[in-house]
Amino acid sequence: MTEKNYIPGEHPDLPPPSNMIGPVAWIRDNLLSSPANIIMTILSVWFLYIVIPPTLNWFFLDAAFTGEDRNACRAVADGACWAFIGERFKLFTYGFYPEEHRWRVNLSFILLIVALIPVLFDKAPFRSLGLKFSIAFPFIAGWLLVGGLGLEPVPTSQFGGFMLTLVIGITGIAFSLPIGILLALGRQSNLPIIKVFCVSFIEFIRGVPLITLLFVASTMLSYFLPPGTNFDLLLRVLIMVVLFSSGYMAEVIRGGLQAIPKGQIEAADSMGLKYWQSMRLIVLPQALKISIPGIVNTFIGLYKDTTLVIIIGLLDPLGIGRASLSDTKWTGLSTEVYIFVAIFFFVSCFGMSRYSLYLENKLETGHKR
Amino acid sequence: MNEAIASQPQRNIVSRLWNDKETRSVIIQIIAFAAIFAFFFFMVRNAISNLESIGKDISLDFLSQPSSYDISQSLIEYSSRSTHFRAMIVGILNTLLVAVFGVILATLVGFLLGVLRLSKNWLTNKLAYVYIEYVRNVPVLLHILLLHGIIVHALPLPKNAINLGDTAFLTNRGFFIPSPSFEPLFWVVAGLFVAGIFFSIWFSRYAHKVQDATGRHYPVFWINLGAIIGIPVLAYFILGSPIIWEIPELKGFNYRGGMVVRPEFVALWIALSLYTAAFIGEIVRAGISAISWGQSEAAAALGLSRGRILNLVVIPQALRIIIPPLTSQYLNLTKNSSLAIAIGYMDIVATIGGVTLNQTGREMESMTIVLLLYLTFSLLISSFMNWYNKRIKLVER
Numbered sequence: 001m002t003e004k005n006y007i008p009g010e011h012p013d014l015p016p017p018s019n020m021i022g023p024v025a026w027i028r029d030n031l032l033s034s035p036a037n038i039i040m041t042i043l044s045v046w047f048l049y050i051v052i053p054p055t056l057n058w059f060f061l062d063a064a065f066t067g068e069d070r071n072a073c074r075a076v077a078d079g080a081c082w083a084f085i086g087e088r089f090k091l092f093t094y095g096f097y098p099e100e101h102r103w104r105v106n107l108s109f110i111l112l113i114v115a116l117i118p119v120l121f122d123k124a125p126f127r128s129l130g131l132k133f134s135i136a137f138p139f140i141a142g143w144l145l146v147g148g149l150g151l152e153p154v155p156t157s158q159f160g161g162f163m164l165t166l167v168i169g170i171t172g173i174a175f176s177l178p179i180g181i182l183l184a185l186g187r188q189s190n191l192p193i194i195k196v197f198c199v200s201f202i203e204f205i206r207g208v209p210l211i212t213l214l215f216v217a218s219t220m221l222s223y224f225l226p227p228g229t230n231f232d233l234l235l236r237v238l239i240m241v242v243l244f245s246s247g248y249m250a251e252v253i254r255g256g257l258q259a260i261p262k263g264q265i266e267a268a269d270s271m272g273l274k275y276w277q278s279m280r281l282i283v284l285p286q287a288l289k290i291s292i293p294g295i296v297n298t299f300i301g302l303y304k305d306t307t308l309v310i311i312i313g314l315l316d317p318l319g320i321g322r323a324s325l326s327d328t329k330w331t332g333l334s335t336e337v338y339i340f341v342a343i344f345f346f347v348s349c350f351g352m353s354r355y356s357l358y359l360e361n362k363l364e365t366g367h368k369r
Numbered sequence: 370m371n372e373a374i375a376s377q378p379q380r381n382i383v384s385r386l387w388n389d390k391e392t393r394s395v396i397i398q399i400i401a402f403a404a405i406f407a408f409f410f411f412m413v414r415n416a417i418s419n420l421e422s423i424g425k426d427i428s429l430d431f432l433s434q435p436s437s438y439d440i441s442q443s444l445i446e447y448s449s450r451s452t453h454f455r456a457m458i459v460g461i462l463n464t465l466l467v468a469v470f471g472v473i474l475a476t477l478v479g480f481l482l483g484v485l486r487l488s489k490n491w492l493t494n495k496l497a498y499v500y501i502e503y504v505r506n507v508p509v510l511l512h513i514l515l516l517h518g519i520i521v522h523a524l525p526l527p528k529n530a531i532n533l534g535d536t537a538f539l540t541n542r543g544f545f546i547p548s549p550s551f552e553p554l555f556w557v558v559a560g561l562f563v564a565g566i567f568f569s570i571w572f573s574r575y576a577h578k579v580q581d582a583t584g585r586h587y588p589v590f591w592i593n594l595g596a597i598i599g600i601p602v603l604a605y606f607i608l609g610s611p612i613i614w615e616i617p618e619l620k621g622f623n624y625r626g627g628m629v630v631r632p633e634f635v636a637l638w639i640a641l642s643l644y645t646a647a648f649i650g651e652i653v654r655a656g657i658s659a660i661s662w663g664q665s666e667a668a669a670a671l672g673l674s675r676g677r678i679l680n681l682v683v684i685p686q687a688l689r690i691i692i693p694p695l696t697s698q699y700l701n702l703t704k705n706s707s708l709a710i711a712i713g714y715m716d717i718v719a720t721i722g723g724v725t726l727n728q729t730g731r732e733m734e735s736m737t738i739v740l741l742l743y744l745t746f747s748l749l750i751s752s753f754m755n756w757y758n759k760r761i762k763l764v765e766r
Contacts, residue, residue: 030492040492047496191394194397194401204744208704209705219736300506304506307508311710318510322514346503349506350506
């Protein structure tokens with residue numbers, strides 16, 4: 001008798017049946033659980049089969065990575081011609097920023113990373129000092145890039161490429177948040193004139209497309225300035241972008257403010273806190289925490305909207321790409337240019353949205369069930 | 370000591386006023402009003418003096434002058450001899466056209482994506498996820514340009530057009546499709562269709578009332594389908610197909626006859642719809658997954674079938690969550706249609722804010738008109754959606 005005898009109740013657990021664990025069970029549960037599910041799986045696999053091989057071929061296998069011009073590319077392979085991007089890479093990065101001053105762009109970029117660390121990670125060393133630097137960063141970078149005060153000035157018309165995207169995006173992000181907070185508070189205010197002004201500003205901004213505001217900046221704004229003032233085009237665009245995104249930011253933050261129970265403000269009042277104190281210490285920390293997903297979404301929207309500046313003639317990566325396409329050496333490669341720029345935007349925006357998820361989880365203070 | 374107290378009010382009259390809540394709010398508002406007024410006064414005065422110094426005035430006379438530019442796609446009759454005003458109307462109609470078609474397609478694709486994202490099938494779910502993340506994280510302008518580039522470069526010239534059953538032809542100059550011309554009898558069919566819609570609205574209410582009162586249940590869906598689609602289709606064939614289709618033909622270098630859908634319109638429409646659809650997909654997914662399982666389980670415990678659980682319990686509740694963000698997506702689509710100018714589709718911005726502005730040099734007037742038009746659209750859409758939202762809102766005790 002080979003079978004072992006156990007005392008009743010002491011029999012060790014048997015392993016689950018082999019078709020209930022491991023990849024087989026996973027496939028059965030997730031891909032083949034019902035007839036409808038099987039059809040979906042077949043359709044999806046068919047879709048992947050249609051899409052993936054040609055895409056891979058075009059991107060890598062049939063692509064030409066080196067070459068003098070378009071014909072050289074086509075002679076080697078039928079797919080993408082990445083040689084074009086390679087040749088224009090510096091243009092895509094710096095625009096027409098003078099060659100001998102590009103260290104200033106690089107330095108600003110390094111400082112940007114330094115400034116971002118204390119903002120993004122609250123366990124970063126020397127955080128309070130770092131945050132002060134982060135606040136000062138837009139001004140330092142502005143000085144580095146534009147020049148003046150000892151540095152040789154570079155006209156903003158020579159800004160371009162990814163650098164221009166970052167300049168517009170980061171200026172917009174840095175200034176629209178505080179202005180948005182003020183507008184949101186103004187909209188909640190019980191002073192009627194302030195409230196009416198904030199509401200009409202926000203509704204106006206949200207009712208018109210950014211492109212019309214940029215047109216206003218490029219065609220009409222100079223009429224409203226004292227005669228003889230010559231306003232830099234990039235500066236006008238920056239002002240419009242900041243105003244535009246602060247309107248959206250204000251609505252996001254208003255959502256957060258409305259979610260704060262009235263008792264919080266009344267408690268702050270009864271503690272003898274003044275308006276700004278109660279806002280700064282009690283209401284805003286809670287309201288901003290709730291609105292983080294919306295704030296980051298607004299940032300992403302703003303960052304994507306920076307591409308619109310090509311319509312009024314600024315040369316962001318898309319603008320550089322379109323301008324390069326008119327070069328007869330490289331004509332007809334629009335797909336490569338657009339996909340290259342799309343990858344850049346995808347990486348930055350996807351990164352931002354992942355970070356917002358991480359932040360949401362971190363700030364979740366135990367109301368999870 | 371007494372003197373010190375007595376002299377305090379005079380010394381601190383400013384701080385006393387400031388510390389009084391009512392007075393302070395009045396002071397702040399007066400200052401704010403003065404600042405805003407001064408700012409606008411400054412701007413307007415600058416504008417007046419600037420306009421004077423270059424000898425321009427503000428008038429809308431330019432709207433009645435001939436526009437002398439062509440518009441490739443127009444819903445109404447338009448030629449380069451028409452006025453700037455007519456060009457503006459063409460622009461408005463083109464914007465509305467792409468917005469309406471875009472909203473319809475975006476809603477369909479968006480709901481499909483939302484459902485796919487909720488699918489239990491891992492592969493389908495992840496495919497929808499990848500699509501949504503790719504589309505949402507790339508600027509819409511890039512999508513429009515990419516699609517336009519593909520249509521213009523990848524589609525053949527008219528003489529090698531892609532032929533869809535000898536009726537429609539895809540070329541890089543546009544999609545040539547048959548155009549209908551309606552005979553008088555067709556309006557009978559159209560009338561039946563409209564009548565069918567009214568009938569079905571009335572019938573749904575009537576069936577609801579009967580069910581509430583007696584518990585009797587009519588097959589509302591099938592009867593309404595018959596009234597809206599069935600009877601008009603039947604009438605169409607009985608009356609001898611009163612629509613004549615004009616099929617495009619290749620003449621010389623291009624197709625003649627039929628209707629042409631410009632590549633600009635197709636690129637803008639598809640790109641805007643697919644972009645907005647990704648956002649709508651996420652909204653739908655969030656809305657449906659916000660309805661707690663208890664609701665479906667309770668409905669199942671009452672003996673409702675799967676389809677009725679969705680129709681009567683889950684979807685009505687999910688719609689309440691979905692509608693407000695959906696509105697802002699529709700608004701975004703309408704506003705994003707202004708990117709048409711990048712590929713040369715003649716919408717509001719490209720006509721009155723683009724060519725007209727450049728030809729007449731009337732920046733102030735043109736841009737003001739454009740801004741006001743968009744504001745009107747936004748207010749109309751959002752007030753309609755607010756009305757709808759109020760209608761389906763949960764009525765609490």
